[in-house]
Amino acid sequence: xxxxxxxxxxxxxxxxxxxxxxxxxxxxxxxxxxxxxxxxxxxxxxxxxxxxxxxxxxxxxxxxxxxxxxxxxxxxxxxxxxxxxxxxxxxxxxxxxxxxxxxxxxxxxxxxxxxxxxxxxxxxxxxxxxxxxxxxxxxxxxxxxxxxxxxxxxx
Amino acid sequence: xxxxxxxxxxxxxxxxxxxxxxxxxxxxxxxxxxxxxxxxxxxxxxxxxxxxxxxxxxxxxxxxxxxxxxxxxxxxxxxxxxxxxxxxxxxxxxxxxxxxxxxxxxxxxxxxx
Numbered sequence: 001x002x003x004x005x006x007x008x009x010x011x012x013x014x015x016x017x018x019x020x021x022x023x024x025x026x027x028x029x030x031x032x033x034x035x036x037x038x039x040x041x042x043x044x045x046x047x048x049x050x051x052x053x054x055x056x057x058x059x060x061x062x063x064x065x066x067x068x069x070x071x072x073x074x075x076x077x078x079x080x081x082x083x084x085x086x087x088x089x090x091x092x093x094x095x096x097x098x099x100x101x102x103x104x105x106x107x108x109x110x111x112x113x114x115x116x117x118x119x120x121x122x123x124x125x126x127x128x129x130x131x132x133x134x135x136x137x138x139x140x141x142x143x144x145x146x147x148x149x150x151x152x153x154x155x
Numbered sequence: 156x157x158x159x160x161x162x163x164x165x166x167x168x169x170x171x172x173x174x175x176x177x178x179x180x181x182x183x184x185x186x187x188x189x190x191x192x193x194x195x196x197x198x199x200x201x202x203x204x205x206x207x208x209x210x211x212x213x214x215x216x217x218x219x220x221x222x223x224x225x226x227x228x229x230x231x232x233x234x235x236x237x238x239x240x241x242x243x244x245x246x247x248x249x250x251x252x253x254x255x256x257x258x259x260x261x262x263x264x265x266x267x268x
Contacts, residue, residue: 042196043255045210049189049230050237051220053211053248056203067262071254073246077239078251086179095178107243108254112177112264123181128236140177143232144240150196 037062037098044073044147046126054145057124066118068111070098070105072126074144075107081131084109085138087123097125097138119155123148176231183230191219204248205256212247 008126042061054070068084076082082103088096088118100111103126125144187196195213197206210216227234243250 010200022176029261042200043203044190045195045197045207047184047195047219047223047239048226048240049184049223050240051223053207054240056197056207056251058255058259069255069258069262071251071258073251074240075243077236085177087177089181093195095175095181106254108258110258113264123184125177125181138177140180140234141220141232141241143180143230144237145176145183148181148185148188 003133018037027121039065040152043151044124044149046070046145046147047122048074048145049143054126057147059124059149059153061118062116063107063119063152065112065114066121068109068112068124070100070103072103072107072145076103079131080128082144083127083129083138084111085125085127087125088120089122097135099136099138100124116155119152121149122154180230187222187226188219191215191222193219202250207248207252250257 007062020135035118039060039062041058043058045053046055047055054074055070057068057070059069060067066086068086070084072082074082084100084103086100088094088098098121101109103109124137124147125140125141128142128144129135129139133139193210193213194212197203198211223230227237
């Protein structure tokens, strides 16, 4: 009877230790993954399609993380909002657009994500869309500004 | 079921069409910037406000502006939206850079200033 209890305790201990080990390993792998490259930053002028300097964007990546800070002095028209998108258009790229979100009333946007390959992005495009639009797609014909990303992006 | 599948196909086609249009827009923009000779990537370090002003004053940027204004329709975008954009009162490059610096400093640096 005492032997059975001991076996149960030992088995429970082994399971807990294995679980903790897995959690710990997962944590360190995630951390290593996120921090595995040197973080490089670049600052680009957002050029309005009308030929003005619409704003400025600071973009940093280590290959997996991407951090975007964007500022503009321009205001969307009444009832509309500016949305900012990352676009993958590197040579034979997919053209896939990822919305970073709405530019706030303060004219700023911050975007942070950990991705499998953050270097795939090539451009930032700002669109102007109706504030009540439910479409998840970019209103590309209402695009207002763009900047491009230099290496390490575009890979 | 067939109706649902048809709806999904239309949705996929629309999504792919938008992606293609956006991709073409991005490519045309790059062509214009390349042919103008303007460098829209700003040097790291230094005074960002001055760098923006230097870009805006450069002959290459004026060339880009001219190209964009002449060929806005070629980009396939809504010209009246672009031309009617308004700036905040008293907006200048210093204020713009200050906004950006407030963002980058709130995450503990991040370069670019």
